Amino acid sequence: MKPLMNASLTRFARAAVVAAGVIVANLAAANSGGNLLPFTADSGNVASVQRGARNFMAYCSGCHGMKYLRYNRIGQDLNIPDDVLKKNLMFTSDKLGDQIKVAMPAASEQWFGRVPPDLSLETRARGADWVYSYLLSFYLDETRPLGVNNTVLAGASMPHVLWELQGWQKKAEHAAEGGHGGGHGGGSAFEQVTAGSLKPSEYEAFVTDIVNFMDYAAEPGKQARISLGLKVMLYLFGLLVLTYLLKKEFWRDVH
Ligand code: HEC
The missing domain is CATH 1.20.5 (Single alpha-helices involved in coiled-coils or other helix-helix interfaces)
Structure with missing residues (x-):
């Protein structure tokens, strides 16, 4: 047995x-799977997160909401006064306590065959590097309905909404032949077809800001949590010193 x-x-x-x-x-x-680029989000960079918030509202919130994030929360966390918030980030009908809603909810499913997902938790679900790579990996593809595809999310139904900034790119020959090889190291996986209004490095910085904002949105309390943690550690350390001195005082005459 x-x-x-x-x-x-x-x-x-x-x-x-x-x-x-x-x-x-x-x-x-x-x-x-789709040539992820190395990227680490930095939601502690307040200036970058602020720029990202503005750009997200301008370029993404037409289709994507962030139902777990309210405007006044952004204002508090990013030190943006209410009037600036109202003028630059919010649609006129929104109130400070509102969540970030999609500007055109009903029509989008018919247009794209798919409801653009809520992006509050996107960087936690996919990883910040995935989102960063996704926004850099739209390329021209005649076989797709919108004429554009994405190496990170094959068959994506999202249009390349940032094409004016990035310009258009196509898959590099060697990358196209070898499936999804190639992207790393030396040669890029893409060839630029038409230039955008931003230089490639500027476009990368633009996308970095948006992803930093999305990373902040996925956990708005992160920076507060870190600084509270530090304070608690300092407090405990101070207490340790005091307790030690007290112990010495108590036992001074015993020996
Ligand atoms: C015109 C509408 C539209 C706009 C504007 C738009 N998107 Fe999208 N997005 C979509 C659709 C539709 C999908 C679903 C794609 C799919 O699953 O095929 C999508 C998917 C995504 C995804 C992948 C979600 C997942 O995990 O599968 C991310 C990330 C994303 N969008 C980010 C953005 C960002 C950032 C912006 C602003 C720069 C933006 N989108 C602007 C329509 C849009």
């Missing part, structure tokens, strides 16, 4: 290891 059980246990263990291996491999493949 015993050896049998051991044998089946070993087999089970082996199967588990193989399964784990397959899962890890799949995760890795899924993540690198």
